[in-house]
Amino acid sequence: MSRFWSPLTASLDPYVPGEQPKDKRYIKLNTNENPYPPSPLAIEAIRAAAGDDLRLYPDPTCDDLRETLAAEYGLPKNRVFVGNGSDEVLAFAFPAFFSPADTILFPDITYSFYPVYASLYGLTYRTVPTDEGFRIDPDHYRAPNGGVVLPNPNAPTTLPLPLEGIKRILDANADRVVIVDEAYIDFGAESAVPLVSEYPNLLVVQTLSKSRSLAGLRVGMAFGQPELIDGLERIKNSFNSYTLDRPALAGAIAAIKDKAYFEETRRKVVSTRDRTSEGLKEIGFEVLDSKANFLFIAHRSVPAQRLFAELKDRGILVRYFNKPRIDNYLRVSIGTDEEMDAFLTAVKDIVT
Amino acid sequence: MSRFWSPLTASLDPYVPGEQPKDKRYIKLNTNENPYPPSPLAIEAIRAAAGDDLRLYPDPTCDDLRETLAAEYGLPKNRVFVGNGSDEVLAFAFPAFFSPADTILFPDITYSFYPVYASLYGLTYRTVPTDEGFRIDPDHYRAPNGGVVLPNPNAPTTLPLPLEGIKRILDANADRVVIVDEAYIDFGAESAVPLVSEYPNLLVVQTLSKSRSLAGLRVGMAFGQPELIDGLERIKNSFNSYTLDRPALAGAIAAIKDKAYFEETRRKVVSTRDRTSEGLKEIGFEVLDSKANFLFIAHRSVPAQRLFAELKDRGILVRYFNKPRIDNYLRVSIGTDEEMDAFLTAVKDIVT
Numbered sequence: 001m002s003r004f005w006s007p008l009t010a011s012l013d014p015y016v017p018g019e020q021p022k023d024k025r026y027i028k029l030n031t032n033e034n035p036y037p038p039s040p041l042a043i044e045a046i047r048a049a050a051g052d053d054l055r056l057y058p059d060p061t062c063d064d065l066r067e068t069l070a071a072e073y074g075l076p077k078n079r080v081f082v083g084n085g086s087d088e089v090l091a092f093a094f095p096a097f098f099s100p101a102d103t104i105l106f107p108d109i110t111y112s113f114y115p116v117y118a119s120l121y122g123l124t125y126r127t128v129p130t131d132e133g134f135r136i137d138p139d140h141y142r143a144p145n146g147g148v149v150l151p152n153p154n155a156p157t158t159l160p161l162p163l164e165g166i167k168r169i170l171d172a173n174a175d176r177v178v179i180v181d182e183a184y185i186d187f188g189a190e191s192a193v194p195l196v197s198e199y200p201n202l203l204v205v206q207t208l209s210k211s212r213s214l215a216g217l218r219v220g221m222a223f224g225q226p227e228l229i230d231g232l233e234r235i236k237n238s239f240n241s242y243t244l245d246r247p248a249l250a251g252a253i254a255a256i257k258d259k260a261y262f263e264e265t266r267r268k269v270v271s272t273r274d275r276t277s278e279g280l281k282e283i284g285f286e287v288l289d290s291k292a293n294f295l296f297i298a299h300r301s302v303p304a305q306r307l308f309a310e311l312k313d314r315g316i317l318v319r320y321f322n323k324p325r326i327d328n329y330l331r332v333s334i335g336t337d338e339e340m341d342a343f344l345t346a347v348k349d350i351v352t
Numbered sequence: 353m354s355r356f357w358s359p360l361t362a363s364l365d366p367y368v369p370g371e372q373p374k375d376k377r378y379i380k381l382n383t384n385e386n387p388y389p390p391s392p393l394a395i396e397a398i399r400a401a402a403g404d405d406l407r408l409y410p411d412p413t414c415d416d417l418r419e420t421l422a423a424e425y426g427l428p429k430n431r432v433f434v435g436n437g438s439d440e441v442l443a444f445a446f447p448a449f450f451s452p453a454d455t456i457l458f459p460d461i462t463y464s465f466y467p468v469y470a471s472l473y474g475l476t477y478r479t480v481p482t483d484e485g486f487r488i489d490p491d492h493y494r495a496p497n498g499g500v501v502l503p504n505p506n507a508p509t510t511l512p513l514p515l516e517g518i519k520r521i522l523d524a525n526a527d528r529v530v531i532v533d534e535a536y537i538d539f540g541a542e543s544a545v546p547l548v549s550e551y552p553n554l555l556v557v558q559t560l561s562k563s564r565s566l567a568g569l570r571v572g573m574a575f576g577q578p579e580l581i582d583g584l585e586r587i588k589n590s591f592n593s594y595t596l597d598r599p600a601l602a603g604a605i606a607a608i609k610d611k612a613y614f615e616e617t618r619r620k621v622v623s624t625r626d627r628t629s630e631g632l633k634e635i636g637f638e639v640l641d642s643k644a645n646f647l648f649i650a651h652r653s654v655p656a657q658r659l660f661a662e663l664k665d666r667g668i669l670v671r672y673f674n675k676p677r678i679d680n681y682l683r684v685s686i687g688t689d690e691e692m693d694a695f696l697t698a699v700k701d702i703v704t
Contacts (some may be wrong), residue, residue, distance in 0.1 A: 014589035037404035052389035237366035
């Protein structure tokens, strides 16, 4: 606390990202990073962008990147917004479309940054309980509200909501913006991007951090009708005109264009995920049916907190959330086959 | 306007950055970029950072960069904050230290992003008139207020406020945060960074965009006592945990360490500025006594708006603000000697 802080600053309970340990080399399964490096073409493009032009501001409208995304996703450029990671895109979307006068809705078990954004912008929210299997019931989003935000697949539960469910939420909230946060969409769930032309109230948010292996480059995007994109631009241009630097713009364009590499790496992650999931079930784990690049697991007899600590002792970092309903679960990012074998061996050793 | 926008979004009048023309090659003297490329060591460091590690999130605490800045500026690391350009640092500082309950103060002629930040965060402000020569009178900042922000040297006026004046403002506002925005400090004005240990209410904001030739990399920083740095961290971690990507962190560290290159390029800019200033005075321009990397000029007979248009026709871009008191002035960034010779030739041709 400080007498110089605004009341807002004093009231905040900021987001806590997963550990980025510096003390020793861990098998790092705690921040849902991709175990494979980014496309070699992206690396090459970043190197090429590292030159004398860095003295010049980047393009504040990010036209080339937005055009590349538009072509890739089959949309006009004016339906694409880009930002410094999907976290920044969400941080712009909350004040752009949600108002302190109304209550927004999101699931009780979900991305823990949503309540933080709400506090930052003075928004009230109500969490909507997922069922006993952590599933989202679209009909629970019919209550009067000032907007809806939910990840698909949900995090940390890994569970997808079929497009039919997304449509039910969109139909029930025709006058409110529904943000579908698709950070993990490329690992098996169905994207709502094709619904953008049909639903003026839909904003789909994605990122290059996961399926494009570019967490270190900070690029996220949103798809929606021009009115929503304009709303995001108004907030962005009242905050920082240039949130994407030149190397990030160049690397993102090259990564999007390298479809073959993208398909290959996401297939590998999905296959390792499904194999790891089977291995865990064999040794007494409940494993939710993941469509993400991570698993959400609980053991029938060994508490999650103990598993977390013992795995850390063995040099394996996973994520544990000490929160109601999920305090006996671990979130485990999918690494390489070798990393997941090491994880399975360690976990087997701990639980048996 | 859209029915999906929040009342906030509808109310905003976003910042408009200087043109980044794509139609043809201009002599670009309109966004205060440095005419010299960044340090070769910075370029090399960015290339080295473009590798497989991009799959991993950057360090959210930016420890290495903050340590480098701390060593360079002679402060402990906990007095240093870094962000995505000084615009983002300011965008965090406004809500961190200013409250809607009080009125903040800034000069009537100043960086045009300040009123935009105020609108974004629902802050009220009062502008304090500069004198007829656009000078800031520190005694005008004694009125009750909720905080003060001012650039030093001021933009677009180029005029510095001596440290004695900054101290008077700090002393008069011991219970309020005073933000000194030193985007252009390295071109000749006196930095307030040495006052940080003495004044718990002082936040100094700087950037690598100008004197380090890295506008395209988006790195800004703030110096202040730990309470203020913590306040900034709280807002940042409620917005986006990772605003600096890996290439930006690496490039910034290398740029800060290359002091020789920094000294050489800023000396060249200062020398070209002073020579250009003399040349302009000879052909009937009023030129404010600049301590920045740009000039603020008015001609005794040719209106600024006409000069702006005719220069643009000749392939030279400068900045014109159609605003009260300064609508007969042009802001002209300092380019290379060759660029400024071309500018002087063109302007001489127009006014004679």
